[in-house]
Amino acid sequence: MKSNITLAIHPEVGDDFYSDKWIEYCQNHNINYKLVNCYSDNIIEELKECDALLWHWIHIDYKAQLFARGLIASLEAINFPVYPDIRTCWHFDDKLGQKYLLEAIEAPIVKNYAFFDKESATNWIESTTFPKVFKLRNGAGAHNVQLIHSKKEAKKYINKMFGSGFQAYYRGGVLKDKIWHFKRDKSLKSFFKIGAGVIRYVFPHKTYSMLPVEKNYLYAQDFVPDCDHDIRVFVIGNRAVTKKRMVRDGDFRASGSGKMSWDIGEEGKKCVEVAFEVSKQLQTQSLAFDFVKDVDGYKIVEISYAASPRGFPKSPGYWTKDLEWVETSLRVEYFIIEDLINSLDDK
Ligand SMILES: Nc1ncnc2c1ncn2[C@@H]1O[C@H](COP(=O)(O)OP(=O)(O)O)[C@@H](O)[C@H]1O
Ligand SMILES: [Mg+2]
Structure with a gap:
């Protein structure tokens, strides 16, 4: 292993993030590391004297969505190694970007569609078959993924999509999931999670509601039926x-x-x-x-x-x-x- 390296790690707390284990790895293997703050104005300066940056940013982080790709591309411009690098992350949590990328390399994908004005979206709805799966370009846990059964439902969806838009973080879906998890395992832990879900429903996490509203596009996929x-x-x-x-x-x-x-x-x-x-x-x-x-x-x-x-x-x-x-x-x-x-x- 190359000796005397110093890794810059952006730390986050909790098991949603990779950073705790990265720090543990450095400690166990006697690797120098420096904790840096990627959100700081002088992050470029902070990275001087370091050999690489590790930053696990997640889909609900509206701040990272604003500048992570820009920061990473800038570091790559000076050949500074980063995880994730641009090839790895530019399409993260953007199903629109993924559409073109996966089509370009002819990967085996479910056929999908994207429209950026209401007229094109409406024309497509008039001519296609249903059901189809409509998705926001971002989100996780299937909360922003819907089965649209008919032309009528599709029109309602695009009126909203080309109107006020959708919140990227669907609170109702998160609460429904907590109830479903409780119904399945009936544990005290999952019962308390419903309580936490209700509180979060009424008082949404500030970070989540800061994500921009999703609007002015339609992204859809063919529905693959009978998947268990x-x-x-x-x-x-x-x-x-x-x-x-x-x-x-x-x-x-x-x-x-x-x-x-x-x-x-x-x-x-x-x-x-x-x-x-x-x-x-x-x-x-x-x-x-x-x-x-x-x-x-x-x-x-x-x-x-x-x-x-x-x-x-x-x-x-x-x-x-x-x-x-x-x-x-x-x-x-x-x-x-x-x-x-x-x-x-x-x-
Ligand atoms: N086109 C499709 N046909 C059938 N099932 C789908 C389709 N797209 C997604 N799904 C199901 O919905 C789930 C969520 O979809 P996905 O696009 O992965 O959204 P998310 O970003 O929320 O994970 C998938 O795990 C899969 O089970
Ligand atoms: Mg998924």
Whole structure:
């Protein structure tokens, strides 16, 4: 390993973020690190004397959405290594960007549509078939994903989309999910989470309501029917962690359901293969994929540079590029920092 490196880490608190484990990794491996604040006016100055930056920013961070890509591109302009780099993150939480990227590389995707004026969107609605899946370009846990059954429903949606728009953070969806989780496991913990959900519904988290309103576009996908699950593959360098997520009862949406299995089945391996191929083509440091099963095989519905670290520590192992299964305990955060350090060796 290259000696005397200093990694700049932007710290965040909590298990939604990678930074705690990055710091732990540095401490355990005697790697110098400096905590930096990416939101500070003099972040460029703060990074002097450092060899690389690690910053895990998440989709609901309206501030990061404003400038993270700009900061990262600026650092890349002086060849300063960053996780996530631009190739890895420019399309993060932007399904519109992902549409063109995945079409450009001819990845196996669910057919999707984008319109940027009401007239084009209306014309499409008049000529297409239903149901279709309408999505905001951002959001997670399936909260901004809806099944639109008819032309009438679609018109109502676009009136809103080309009118007042939608809040990017759908409070009602978050509360509904907490109730669904309670119905499933009936634990005291999930009961209290409903209480917390109600409080959050009435007094939304300030950060969440600061996200810009989504409006003036229509993004839609063909509906892939009869899916009882999706498959999530998270590729980090030459390893992939996977899970199968089951849909909510009476619903087509898996992400955020909380019901899952580590067994992706024989057919699911194809997703791992495709995820490695696409990651290679896009030269990403890490990339998570959501696949749904169509009649002619699994197709990508979404990509994200980061997946929540909460679930993966329980993964019984990971896949290699040759689709060999390595049974081990793991932390995706360690994979990420290891890869970044190794990439410094090559410089
Ligand atoms: N076109 C589709 N056809 C069928 N199911 C879909 C489709 N798109 C998404 N889904 C289901 O809805 C879930 C949420 O969709 P996704 O685009 O991944 O949104 P999010 O960003 O909220 O995770 C997926 O996990 C999948 O189960
Ligand atoms: Mg998803």
